[in-house]
Amino acid sequence: MLAFVLRRVFQSIIVLLVVGLVAFSMFTFVGDPIDNMLGQERTQADIERLRQQLGLDQPFVVQYWNFLQNAAQGNFGVSYRQGRPVSEILLERAPATLELAAVSALFAMALGIGLGVFTAIRRDGVASNLIMSISLIGVSLPTFLIGILLIWVFAVELSWLPSFGRGEVVQVGGWSTGFLTSSGLKALILPAITLGLYQMTLIMRLVRSEMLEVLRQDYIRFARARGLRERAVNFRHALKNTLVPVITVTGLQLGAIIAFAIITETVFQWPGVGLLFINAIQFVDIPVMAAYLMLISVMFVGINLIVDLLYFAIDPRLRAGRGKGH
Amino acid sequence: MTDAVLSVRDLVVEIPTRHAVLKPVDGVSFDIAPGEILGVVGESGAGKSMTGNAVIGLLDRPAHISGGEILLKGQRIDNLPYARMRKLRGAEIGMVFQDPLTSLNPLLTIGDQLSETMIEHLGISQAEARKRAIAALDEVGIPGAADRIDSYPHEFSGGMRQRVVIALALCAEPSLVIADEPTTALDVSVQAQIIALLRRLCRERDTSVMLITHDMGVIAETADRVAVVYAGRLAELGPVAEVLGRPRHPYTEGLMGSTPAASAGRARLHQIPGSMPRLGHLPAGCPFHPRCPKAQDDCRTDPAPTLAACNGRAACWHPVNSPESEAAE
Numbered sequence: 258m259l260a261f262v263l264r265r266v267f268q269s270i271i272v273l274l275v276v277g278l279v280a281f282s283m284f285t286f287v288g289d290p291i292d293n294m295l296g297q298e299r300t301q302a303d304i305e306r307l308r309q310q311l312g313l314d315q316p317f318v319v320q321y322w323n324f325l326q327n328a329a330q331g332n333f334g335v336s337y338r339q340g341r342p343v344s345e346i347l348l349e350r351a352p353a354t355l356e357l358a359a360v361s362a363l364f365a366m367a368l369g370i371g372l373g374v375f376t377a378i379r380r381d382g383v384a385s386n387l388i389m390s391i392s393l394i395g396v397s398l399p400t401f402l403i404g405i406l407l408i409w410v411f412a413v414e415l416s417w418l419p420s421f422g423r424g425e426v427v428q429v430g431g432w433s434t435g436f437l438t439s440s441g442l443k444a445l446i447l448p449a450i451t452l453g454l455y456q457m458t459l460i461m462r463l464v465r466s467e468m469l470e471v472l473r474q475d476y477i478r479f480a481r482a483r484g485l486r487e488r489a490v491n492f493r494h495a496l497k498n499t500l501v502p503v504i505t506v507t508g509l510q511l512g513a514i515i516a517f518a519i520i521t522e523t524v525f526q527w528p529g530v531g532l533l534f535i536n537a538i539q540f541v542d543i544p545v546m547a548a549y550l551m552l553i554s555v556m557f558v559g560i561n562l563i564v565d566l567l568y569f570a571i572d573p574r575l576r577a578g579r580g581k582g583h
Numbered sequence: 584m585t586d587a588v589l590s591v592r593d594l595v596v597e598i599p600t601r602h603a604v605l606k607p608v609d610g611v612s613f614d615i616a617p618g619e620i621l622g623v624v625g626e627s628g629a630g631k632s633m634t635g636n637a638v639i640g641l642l643d644r645p646a647h648i649s650g651g652e653i654l655l656k657g658q659r660i661d662n663l664p665y666a667r668m669r670k671l672r673g674a675e676i677g678m679v680f681q682d683p684l685t686s687l688n689p690l691l692t693i694g695d696q697l698s699e700t701m702i703e704h705l706g707i708s709q710a711e712a713r714k715r716a717i718a719a720l721d722e723v724g725i726p727g728a729a730d731r732i733d734s735y736p737h738e739f740s741g742g743m744r745q746r747v748v749i750a751l752a753l754c755a756e757p758s759l760v761i762a763d764e765p766t767t768a769l770d771v772s773v774q775a776q777i778i779a780l781l782r783r784l785c786r787e788r789d790t791s792v793m794l795i796t797h798d799m800g801v802i803a804e805t806a807d808r809v810a811v812v813y814a815g816r817l818a819e820l821g822p823v824a825e826v827l828g829r830p831r832h833p834y835t836e837g838l839m840g841s842t843p844a845a846s847a848g849r850a851r852l853h854q855i856p857g858s859m860p861r862l863g864h865l866p867a868g869c870p871f872h873p874r875c876p877k878a879q880d881d882c883r884t885d886p887a888p889t890l891a892a893c894n895g896r897a898a899c900w901h902p903v904n905s906p907e908s909e910a911a912e
Contacts, residue, residue, distance in 0.1 A: 474685060475680055475682060475685035475686045476685060476686055476687055476688040476689070478641065478680065478686075479678070479680055479686040479687070479748070479751075480688065481641055481669075481672065482639055482641060482672055482673065482677075482678040482680075482752075483672065483673040483677075483678075483700045483703075483751060483752075483755075484669050484670060484671065484672035484673030484674055484700070484703060484704060484755075485669075485673070485699060485700070485703055486669070486703070487669075489699065489703075493691075493699070494688050494691070497690050497691075498688070498689070498690055571690065572689075572690060573689075573690065573692075573735040573737070574689060574735070574737050
């Protein structure tokens, strides 16, 4: 099992190196940052001085190596637009995105698995069919449309919930949290639903189809023939057997939630890293873009690693195959 | 027989389809006495498993019991609500399935699966259940049961897994076990061991067995009585020695003829011509008549007699090997 983990970690590092190369290439190929940074009145000497200062006169490979070294230490340089270290700006923005992502992931998983199991057990029920039909909306409507619809209904028409921003936030250590104020919690609801709805319906439909497959298996028949309670049959025996594929997809969707927070954050003007990224693109703020790219890829790779490890926790057949064996 | 463990009376199972209502089990009646092993033989699709599933109340929808009754120790169980029937499963009626590779949950240890069954039905503690689980594994011949109890199903061979399945079916001490083709998926060398184990355990506990199989050899070795099923009906029912030795129904005779025997040498095996009719296309008269060498005109027009009308032995208008037919010859 250790060998497996090491191999996965090694693969993860390669993925990160490749993403790093792409992120770094932006510096060289997306315009000349010197142009943006210096004003209209500049001399050739100014340009040369800044070029040297930023290390842009060095060969490509050396620059890439420096970039990697700095990135590994969390140093992504200085934002062209704000003139502050990128890592500082990201840290400032990260809590907003992570809180939003955590709430919508929780919403997607809890409701997705719950409804998936329900619609599988009550396969022919009216409620199940209704839920399945409604879930098609979640799968097919684009995120920004759902966000705008929710704003229209709950913020504009009913004025129950705020239409933008995070509400009041409280600083806990270096972390600004919206969980501790009522306006912060209220502000979370609409963006969290918007962000999680697609993942929720996806998880639900997956859990349902996996459950239906597992419920046909002999060991479920045998569990029934042994007179176990329906709850034990459905949850202890059936649900556990659906978890491997469900965790795979859920893990990837979790990464997607963080990555695609961009759209939701734009719709709700949520002050997170996604919004930061969109603004960075408008101003060709390459250090911010590169850092965001690296951040997202680290998260994806990390989540995948955790998913792989969860397989071992759930399925003993994998443990035996890779480990001691019989 | 009022002291029978299981009494099945005129059982009819129906499957409604778009075109017609199929009857995979049509008017089957039999009793199983305490400690008795009843073999149920027939071709694939004859309704053997369907009968077993009906008894334990696990018919897959849309199949359902539409007629007759099933009595367990004199009490009707075919019309029990789901929750009460569930309590009988495992506790009063155990079941062994055909394929041990798929009947155990791959993600739970065999100890967990044994314990949960016993805790559910016997109301014992976790620790007590574990102790009994080890004893149960020991009894079915799992070597080093105390060490293997925390193993997962995939760590056992097919034969060992079927031993675990038998331990699971018997762990709550049911009075009846339905064994649905318990050896079909196993290696030939293991089959005899499993059958011997099942027979020994049931004899020790005085557990009755409904042994569903298409293997005449298994029936001859194991069963006390045998029921021959054809197209959802009982063709013949009687003590094993009589039915196998002097079959009265031409179908049973045909089945016996197509079983290879060591003494027969290289002689060509007899075979029953044609195949069993599909459920939606049963012929008029006796369902066996198109394949029956003894069929006469009345077989083609009159529905086959019920067992009860023929001394309870063979449901046939013109039985072979019967005292009357021999007297006539």
